[in-house]
Amino acid sequence: MRNTYLWLAQLVTGVLIAVLLSIHMVLMHLDAILSFLGVDIKDPTSWHSMIERSRETLWAGLYIALLAIVLYHALNGLRNIILELAPSAATERIITWTIIVFGTIAFVWGTYVPIRLLSG
Amino acid sequence: MDKQVVFKVQRYEPEADGNPHFQEFKIPAKRGMTILDGLIYIKENLDGTLAFRSSCRMAICGSCGMLINNYPHLACHTQIEELRSDIVTVKPLPNLPIVKDLVVDLIPFFNRHKSIKPYIIHPDTKEMENPTAEFVQSPQALEALLQFTYCVKCGICISACPTSASDRLFLGPQALAQCYRYCADTRDGGEEERLTVVDKDHGIWHCHLAGACSEACPKGLDPALAIQLLKRRLIIQAIGLGRKKQPASIVTPPAEVKPKIPFPEFTAKRTE
Amino acid sequence: MTQIQPRRNYLGALGWIWAGNYKLERYLYIFHRITGLGILLFLLLHLVMTTVFRVQGKEVWEATMEVLHNPWFKVGEYLVVVAFLYHALNGLRLIIQELGFALGRPRPPIYPYKDSLRRKRYWTILIISIVVILCVVFFYDFIAGGW
Numbered sequence: 393m394r395n396t397y398l399w400l401a402q403l404v405t406g407v408l409i410a411v412l413l414s415i416h417m418v419l420m421h422l423d424a425i426l427s428f429l430g431v432d433i434k435d436p437t438s439w440h441s442m443i444e445r446s447r448e449t450l451w452a453g454l455y456i457a458l459l460a461i462v463l464y465h466a467l468n469g470l471r472n473i474i475l476e477l478a479p480s481a482a483t484e485r486i487i488t489w490t491i492i493v494f495g496t497i498a499f500v501w502g503t504y505v506p507i508r509l510l511s512g
Numbered sequence: 513m514d515k516q517v518v519f520k521v522q523r524y525e526p527e528a529d530g531n532p533h534f535q536e537f538k539i540p541a542k543r544g545m546t547i548l549d550g551l552i553y554i555k556e557n558l559d560g561t562l563a564f565r566s567s568c569r570m571a572i573c574g575s576c577g578m579l580i581n582n583y584p585h586l587a588c589h590t591q592i593e594e595l596r597s598d599i600v601t602v603k604p605l606p607n608l609p610i611v612k613d614l615v616v617d618l619i620p621f622f623n624r625h626k627s628i629k630p631y632i633i634h635p636d637t638k639e640m641e642n643p644t645a646e647f648v649q650s651p652q653a654l655e656a657l658l659q660f661t662y663c664v665k666c667g668i669c670i671s672a673c674p675t676s677a678s679d680r681l682f683l684g685p686q687a688l689a690q691c692y693r694y695c696a697d698t699r700d701g702g703e704e705e706r707l708t709v710v711d712k713d714h715g716i717w718h719c720h721l722a723g724a725c726s727e728a729c730p731k732g733l734d735p736a737l738a739i740q741l742l743k744r745r746l747i748i749q750a751i752g753l754g755r756k757k758q759p760a761s762i763v764t765p766p767a768e769v770k771p772k773i774p775f776p777e778f779t780a781k782r783t784e
Numbered sequence: 785m786t787q788i789q790p791r792r793n794y795l796g797a798l799g800w801i802w803a804g805n806y807k808l809e810r811y812l813y814i815f816h817r818i819t820g821l822g823i824l825l826f827l828l829l830h831l832v833m834t835t836v837f838r839v840q841g842k843e844v845w846e847a848t849m850e851v852l853h854n855p856w857f858k859v860g861e862y863l864v865v866v867a868f869l870y871h872a873l874n875g876l877r878l879i880i881q882e883l884g885f886a887l888g889r890p891r892p893p894i895y896p897y898k899d900s901l902r903r904k905r906y907w908t909i910l911i912i913s914i915v916v917i918l919c920v921v922f923f924y925d926f927i928a929g930g931w
Contacts, residue, residue: 396750399717403879410872421865422925437849439842446838459831466824473817476679476718477797484713498831505835526788582804606803609790617790659890672806674813677799720816721878723809723901732897737887744884 398468405465412458446509459502467495517541517592519550521562522603524610532610534601535559541592547602548576548587551614564614571730574664577671578614579603584668586730605671621667624683628691628709633702639762647699647760660693660738662731669725669735681714685725688716689735692742699760703745711746719743808908809901816874819867826864862926869918873911 418426420436435441445451471491475484517539524532537554548566555562566576569588576587580602581595592600608616634640634647669685670676676684691710695703710716719739726736748754795803801814837848851857880886886907887900901908 393711393746393750395711395713395715395717396746400747400750403882406875406879410876413868414872417865417868421922425921425925425928437852439845442838442845462827466820466827469820470824472718473821475713476675476682478679478681478714502831502835505839508839524791526791532791579804583806584804604793606793606795606799608793610793611790616793655892656890659893662893672803674800674803674810677795677803678797680794720813721809721881721901722813723899724803724806726899726901727806727810728804729897729899732893732895732899734890734893734899737890737900740882740887741884741890743882747883 402465402468405461408461409458409465412454412461416458443509446506449510452506452510455506456503460499463495463499463502467491515541516598517550518599519554520599520601521551521554521614522601523562523613524604526612543593545592546588547578547580547590547592547600550592550600551587551602562614563612572664574666574730577605577616577666577668577730579605579671584671584728586666586668589730605667607671607673607676608667616667618665618667621670621684621686622665624687625665625690628683628687628694628706629702630690630694632694632697632700633705634699635701636762645762648763649698649760653698657693657696659733660689660735662733663690663693664731666730668728668730672724672728674722674724675718675720679714679718682718683710683715685719685735685739688719688742689725689733689738692738692745695742695745707746707749710742716743716746807902808905812874812908812912816871816878819871822867823864823871826867858926862923865922866919869915869922873915877908877911 471488474487479487519537519539520534521537522532523535524530537558539550539553541550546569548569551562551564551566555564564576564578564587566588567573568575571586571589574586577584578587580587580590581597581600584605587602602614604610604614604616608618608621611617632640663686665686667686669689673682673685675682688710691706694700695706716739719736721736721740723736726734729735745754800817833848833852837844852861881901886904888903
């Protein structure tokens, strides 16, 4: 059942990303329309608003969770695409381990920075 | 209606060790003439060395699957007229090895079909070996799998599937759909055996619902639907929601005692 | 006599894109794959941008933002938004249909044949239209000068 669990996780993370990343997209990109609707958000990419957000635990936690989910969804999808190119069994193992190591490094680095900024 | 149609046929001679090349033939197309008729005309009158596989000429045997004007179909099921073009390209089915000209090697395809155990597995082995009566199956239960039994194993879904295009080890839409056909059978008890075959690397989870198999199927089957329903079974089993299926019991022989009421019963009683 | 091996005839990765004259879903599949890979590429750039340049303080961050206000980056960003919208909505359709919902039951094949995906094509068309509408909404916002 290993492959079924892996793909089920792909589906579940897909739904979670659709929800979380929609919030992210609307806040980051739709500021003109949101201010038209009466929700006034400051320029989300300015240093000031960015550092304000990164001091809140809720935002940091949300972004770390999103990072983990997105990395799983993206790297599992990439692995599946590469496996469809029918590599040999040895290459398959190398690809899998490279992707696991890369994902772990990206997650650790992407978690370390917001946690450091939380206090600073 | 008698017009000249150019057949561009892909030729490949394994002994010559060359690359596949196209050869053109001019054919007088009559009304109602199929691609297969055209190929037979070529073999009889123009070039006897052309190799293709065909048998029944009526879309039942599934031998003459070909890539006709870049769409996989049975040559006997496609009329020259319906293509609405004067040039007809005929190529062997992609994603299957070419033996000669238009003949493809279906042995790996059949092996994958065999790997999913395409037969009824019933726990009652004594009854399976020496049957005494039929297994019970309601018409509604038959409807759920009947359309998948019409598969003629022509290999067209394999050539339509994008995953089969690159992944040599992928089971393919045909085998996966047949797996669903046997798992959905109420008489069958071998679901777990089959799901372990299907649920592995290069197994069912490399189907991404491109839908080309269902679109191209010359018999109107729906392998894409069958694969999605099989995925549902796998996921239900993975999260532990499924109830254990009871294999069908055999039909009880009719009692020989006379009914008390002389009026005959037309409706079968359900035994719970 | 030598044994002659059958000639391999796999379409390879090109077969993902085109293997014959198919209708809608086959191309939605390859767009899903392309947008997924594109978003993955963006994700890596985005990770570098929001970590490496962020920890270095205000000046570096604002210099980075200055670069990213370049119109070409905005075009690229809009393409990422389009890719995300398509990947998300088509992905939700795939999740629902891969779980066996919204496909109907197996039916007897009666000519002219119509498979379940074609029978439910109005849902697919609806989802594609929602993607197009949302793309227009986000395009308006990019034109309006918001970031």
